[in-house]
Structures are given as structure tokens and as C-alpha cells.
Amino acid sequence: MSTKKKVIVTGFEPFGGDKVNASWEAVKELQRLGLGNSVDLHVQEIPVEYRPVKELLPSLWKQHQPYLVVHVGVAGIATAVMLEQQGHNKGYERPDNSGYHPDCGCCVVGGPDTIQSALDMEVVRQRVKDSGLEVAVTVSHDAGRYLCDYSYYTSLYVSEGGRRCGFVHVPPLGEPYSCKDLAKALQVVVTEMLRLLAKAEQ
Secondary structure, eight states: OOOOEEEEEEEEOOOTTOSOOHHHHHHHHHHHHOOOTTEEEEEEEEOSOHHHHHHHHHHHHHHHOOSEEEEEEEOTTOSSEEEEOEEESBOOOSOOTTSOOOTTSBSSTTOOSEEEOSSOHHHHHHHHHHTTOSSOEEEESOOOSSHHHHHHHHHHHHTTTOOOEEEEEEOOTTSSOOHHHHHHHHHHHHHHHHHHHHHHHO
């Protein structure tokens, strides 16, 4: 039986007329870098569409039974890597790539307004800073009420109370960081998330 920890990291397909999405490009580069011999890394590109996300993410949790899930998205106005602390249930009025948005404007009817990650993102941020990473990292409490926030809330909701899930927003490529810079940042961020979870189990 494998003792490796299963970690799922996702990125998004392009949207809004862009040909690439920095999140998926960075996740693919992270896959090349790896997370070390103790981690079984699975990466997945997910669509910028509400209905497929609502089906795909619960199936990923059920199929892989991951130790940690980290979703990665791009924030057009970001100039730093942002660690999102919580997902929101309501406010989804912006149409997705197919032109659809939930009629209720929410992720889960009757669900709590917000769900917090089990990870203290401020602690993760400080640990990443202490690592000497030359990429700015901040903490956010608003993932944007679009597919990023929707995906985060969905995963937090279906994680069966464990909330072993994080969301990382990255800037567009070259603004100012390269794909390799962002992948290295993700490598350090996910590693620190794993260390924090391991410490909590001691």
C-alpha cells in the first residue's frame, strides 16, 4: 500500500477571449517540477463553466480521496500570488464560457454563506515568505464570485468537513512573473500547506 499523500492541483481553461490561462500553464509546469517523492501529484484542467465544475469536482474527491486539493486560478488585476482563505456560496451572476450562470446565483442551495479552509493562509503566507521565495504572496478573503470562488466553495463543501483545500490566485503570465516563477511559487505554497496539515496531525 502506497504511503504517498495524494494531492490534486487544478488549473482553469482559457476564458474571456484569452488563448491561455496562466493558472493551467503554471500547474503544468508544477507537474514537471513535482512535489517530492512523498507526494502523488495529480493535475487537472477544469472548465470555466458552472455545471461541469459542479459534477467534476465531487467526482475528483470521490475517485482520488485526496489528502489535499489546491485549485489555481488567474486574477487579471493581481500582481502577487494570492492565497484565498474562504469560498462564498452566493453572488454568481456572471455568465460562464457557455453563457450560463446558476439561476439561484449560488453554489449550494441552503449552504452556509462562506466556508473557511482548514488551512490558515496567513501562516502559509508567512512560511512561504520565510522560505526566501522571490515571488510576492498575499492573503485574500474574496476569490471573486466567478468560477474560481465557485470551484473553491464546491470543493470545501464536498470535502466532508475536512476542508483540506486551498485556492491560489496567480497573476497573468509576465505580469510580472514567468510561468516557471509561478510554478516554483506553487511548489513552495503546496509544500507549506502539506507541512501545516502534517503539523496539525501531531
